[in-house]
Amino acid sequence: MRAPLLAALAAAALLATAPARAAPDNFDQVERGRYLVTLGDCVACHMSTSGNHQGSQGFVGGRPIETPFGNIVTPNITPDRATGIGTWSADSFYRAMHEGIRPNGARLYPAFPYNYFTRMPREDTDAIFAYLNTLEPVSNAVDRNSLPFPLNIRASMLAWNALFFEPGEFRPDPNRSAEWNRGAYLVEGPGHCGACHTPKNLAGADRDSRRFAGGPLQGWFATNLTGDERTGLGAWSADEIVEYLQKGRNARSAASGPMAEVVEYSTSAMTEPDLRAIAAYLKAPPTAAPVAPARTALAADNPQMRTGEAIYVDRCGACHTRSGEGVARMFPRLAGSQVVQQEGSETLLRVVLQGVRAAYSPHAPTSPAMPAFGWRLNDDETAAVTTYIRNAWGNAAPPVSAADAARMRDTLRDRP
Template sequence: MTKSGIIAGAIAALLIGGGAAAFAIAWRPAISAIDPPPPQSFDPALVKRGRELAAIGNCSDCHTVRGGKDFAGGLPVPTPFGTVYSSNITPDADTGIGRWPEAAFRRAMRSGVNRDGQHLYPTFPYDHFTNVTDEDDQALYAYLMTREPVHAPARDNQLRFPLDQRFVIAGWKLLFLHRGTYRPDSSQSAKWNRGAYLVEGLAHCGSCHTPRNALGAERPDARFAGGDADNWDAYAINSQSPAPVPWDAQALSIYLRQGWQSDHGTARGPMAEVVSNLSQVKESDVHAIATYMADVFGVPSPERKRQGDEVLAQAKSPSPVALVDVSGAAIYAAACASCHESNRPLPYGGVNLALSTPISGPDPRNAANIVLSGVRAVEGERSPIMPGFASSMTDDQIVALLNYLRSRFSNQPAWTGVEKTVADARRTQTVFLQTSPGPQSAPADPAQRDKP
């Protein structure tokens, strides 16, 4: 054989070997379909437990399009690489998971592979769900398989090549999917360990609150250092938190349970959905999450504690009116002061804005979203309410208001790019309203939904 023939043969062998290796890495077998199990075949106690776990995982909000049927999928999830649509996880036999055996469900949770053997995009946070126990996966499966079946075919994802090819995700998993990484810490309390298990697993808090690298994976060197979620700033929830008053376990527990806390304000944006779901779970689990996260925040330094005490003291006495921006001050006096300076406690009065994280946060995005859309009352609950000003204020007026709020109620430097932030926030809100069929339908009574 000639030298060129030997080289060509070696290259062909390498290509064949590389292709075989890539196939072995990417290929996953299909799992045989089953007949949808009857709802009454599941233990009601297991279903009830699954409902609470699904609430902790915020499953309904990711798998339910606004105005659509529960868990029927179709929710667009924007990413830097395109848009991924959530899947139908109702027990519909044709378009949902009705023909999935429990083993297929567990594989999807642990490895991000569906029943047919296709790799799932990591917008489904299986990099966290891989930490969920077999027992909890079983309860989640029982809960989902007893929901109302909904015929809702999957929408085509809008991803650019080559990311529209699912086998590419196998390479992402080799780099970033670390299975079974959660280990209980014997030096910590049972409550702390329960909170760690939930936060690092089903609750997947890091998915929003941790920045991501160029390939869309969470950065392990910046855990809980802040991220993005649906055009909202997901604040740092560690020692870098921009909250004017440091968080502790008690404040976190109240906030996560009822959606507002007197020293920190009200949950808005995606976080409002999270706390709405957490209001349905056992208080002990919420306390456990708060205990673990308080440890992640860490004990505030003496200087940080002193600053927080000063903010609290100032919040209890009238603050002087700053005239840095006369137009902003006038808008605040006309539209905001009657609630935010009423001295009525939450939720009946507005939060003292000196305690507001959106005003002290690193950018004005969340504050702009709140001014535009307001805070809607929760039906049947004692909850904060605030009108939105999208239709009654121009962009220039909202910019002036935000600059005034920052200068008066925060000791942080002035924001930059406020004009662009407000324009982007209004455009995003307009697109959302135009593409949404209407308000989310009220969920059925949980007690009734859990009946097999």
């Protein structure tokens, strides 16, 4: 373990001074690190504010990460000595990933998902560190303290960690298959899927009793990933999960918003065996899933449903079809759709008001787009048509109010 590490550091030190990069002699470790960076989706958060994610630009930081408490700006993790992690050791890198503590002892905020990365063994964080050290150092100083008082005091994270965080590497379950354990590692470790898909308590920590039950996220709704048939992945086959993660869409759904980024920078570049392992784990979770509330559909003669149906036929049916079945891999099906029936309507309102473009994936390069309706439908009409698709064709989900639509319109005004 130690020898390759020293070699990595030596190579990294050399590379940090040499402008022309020769193949490092720890090539295998660096390649493993490159793949782990893909698994951990580091680029989606650490890329430059310009959206450039090529080479070092994927790691220069500056992107604000939205949390319920305010925005937290990502730091520069290129090997620049003054503004990046160029002076860090592999030990201090492991400590940051494993415990959320910087070399100077300051606590990191869990907007950096170290509560998931803590599952990575030392050899994995060493490989990431070796890879990051092969990047061109780029000088980019970012403002690290954008949170309001008292959260701007990093010591407040001490209490948070004591309450909600337990560092610890992943331990495989000997009663499960190697594939399942690989999936468990990917989902609970580098992939940090629960960071978005598990609802949060008031302190912003995962509600473990509601694991993967889905929740609002940055003006979207991260879907239920439990085995629930109506709102979760119960009806999805393992193949369908793999296809979605690889291509950003399948016959049931299309990834938008934050999930489109996860697909673009992370899951579309995962190996097929790793995607299968994730699907195996999601289809057989380690603990009983929280039960989703039972729902009955609104009656078809409900006034909101009648208005909504008329708007749907007029504005939406041409693409999604009158029966809500859509056109496979082109126009997502809305009948029986999990996305459409989530507890929270954030994603639907957003898609209808703002339109949406499908995730980019090299496996599915042409992205169909959905036009924006925000300028054609008022709040009542927007609420009616979303309520309709949530309760037509056998769907059942809470109705949406004009106030919900107005709130989303406000939210979108502040965001591009």
